[in-house]
Amino acid sequence: MPVIHFFTIVTASVTAAMVVLAYLQPTMNRSRRRHGAEAGAPCVFLFDRAELLDATDGARALLAASPLDGDAWTRFLAFAAPRFLGVEEKLARLADLGRLCLPAASRTPMTLRAEWHAGLIRIVISQQPCTDGAEASDGLDRQAMEEEVETLRSTLDRAPLPVWREDATGTVTWANRPYMDLAGRLEGRGDVPAWPLPAVFPGGDGATARRRHELALPGQEDPGWYDILSFPQGGDRIHYALPADEAAHAQAALRSFVQTLTKTFAHLTIGLAIFDGKRQLALFNPALIELTGLTAEFLSSRPSLFRMLDAMREHQMLPEPQDYKAWRAEIVALEQAAATGQFEETWTLPGGQTYRVTGQPHPDGALAFVLEDISAEMTLTRRFRADLELSHAVIDCFDEAVAVFSPSGLLVHANAAYGELWHDAADAGGDTSITEAVRSWQRRSSVSPVWSEARAFVLDSGVRKPWQGEARLSDGRLLACRFAALPGGASLIGFSMARADGTRRLSGVAGGKRQTA
DSSP: HHHHHHHHHHHHHHHHHHHHHHHHHHHHHHHHHTTTSSTOOOOOEETTTEEEEEOHHHHHHHHTTSSSOOHHHHHHHHTTTTTSSHHHHHHHHHHHSSEEEEOOOOSEEEEEEEETTTTTTEEEEOOOOTTTTOOHHHHHHHOOOHHHHHHHHHHHTTSSSEEEEEEESEEEEEHHHHHHHHHHHTOOOOSSOOOSOSSSOOOOOOSSSEEEEEEEETTTTTTTEEEEEEEETEEEEEEEEOOHHHHHHHHHHHHHHHHHHHHHHHOSSEEEEEOOOTTTEEOOHHHHHHHHOOHHHHHHHEEEEHHHHHHHHHOOOOOOOOOOHHHHHHHHHHHHHTTTEEEEEEEEETTTTEEEEEEEGGGGGGGEEEEEEEEHHHHHHHHHHHHHHHHHHHTTOOOEEEEEEOSBBBBBOOOOOHHHHOOOOOOTTTBHHHHHHHHHHHHTTTTTTTHHHHHHHHHOOOOOOEEEEEEEESOOEEEEEEEEEEEGGGGEEEEEEEEETTOOOOOOOSSEEOOOO
């Protein structure tokens, strides 16, 4: 039973298809035979949904004239929708309507008839014959193409930029309305200039696809700027002139700003090098020439960061690396650190100079490097450090135990004798306060008011006079103490053992005795 049912369906489908083809074929054949011979021949389409099954020659020519590249149904709608109002919605309901007839929305005497046959759509577009005897199908094709040309011409005339076409000799063969207006203004005429049109913009070298041109028009105070884009088309070239006034003014402002910056940086004693996002030198000041030993011609050629560092290395203006490959890796790390604002190094050069190099990120991926010669500063620092070490060595040679406190009461230095006396470190490095030191002294000595006086003396911010005092250690030895004010609010406290005869061995400090044990 299922097999019989299947063959019954197949037989019915074939029969229906044969009926439809028998109904449609005579019309299609007659249309083909009459094409080019009978005026008023209609354009006939046979669609199965979006697929074109058959069409007359005129109908195929009409589809070929469509500007779209889609399927046949899309190209048909592109032609029919502007001419027959609501055609797409009505064709979508054709299965329910069965047939429909739509007049053209324009004044053109044109009619669209559509019929539904077993899932197929037959569309006929007819038109009264033309006066010159040409067939209606040819008229439809020509009308579609003329309308398309008119649409393109109107669109280009309303474009806000000049567009023109030149042949191989550079002669303007076509132009839109903005180009003609520019040509008329250039010749001092308000109307359209005479043909052939003049060349408003000079021709390029043929290989340049984009160039910027300045155009001065009569009666215009400031010249206009245009970016000319050119494209080959066959043996001719199509040109587009994009208005570029804002871009040109922005570039001029940028150049002026860069010149101002250059003049400002010219008076700096530090070297400045700014690299753009491509790591090419975009800006430098004269101090960079003096600090790097590179010539102005080399720096003006916009070298890359790596090329500039290589040139500095050749001039021995970089720390000489032992391993060149490792040095290149360090340069990559330098660039990455500068891009995140974490780069700062001190370079000791073979010639004895010392540079401080700082890298900072700038907008749009740019990098700024600052080179500062700190040779004098480093020399002064080294000299100060040497003098400080010498002073410490001299104090360490004293038999007297010496402790120096800052104005805030922190221990900044103590000599070796102090450490031996109080069993503390010789230099607490600012970690021990006067309060902690007094507690340490009290633990190793008898009760004495000299210690509270010592704390008050160190923390006193007024005018202080040197004074002396005595204290007795826990082992019974008598300790002579002297207190002196130092420049900047610092204080010096000295400790020495009293002599056996009861006299004190002090280092010649004038002043009176405050406390004795």
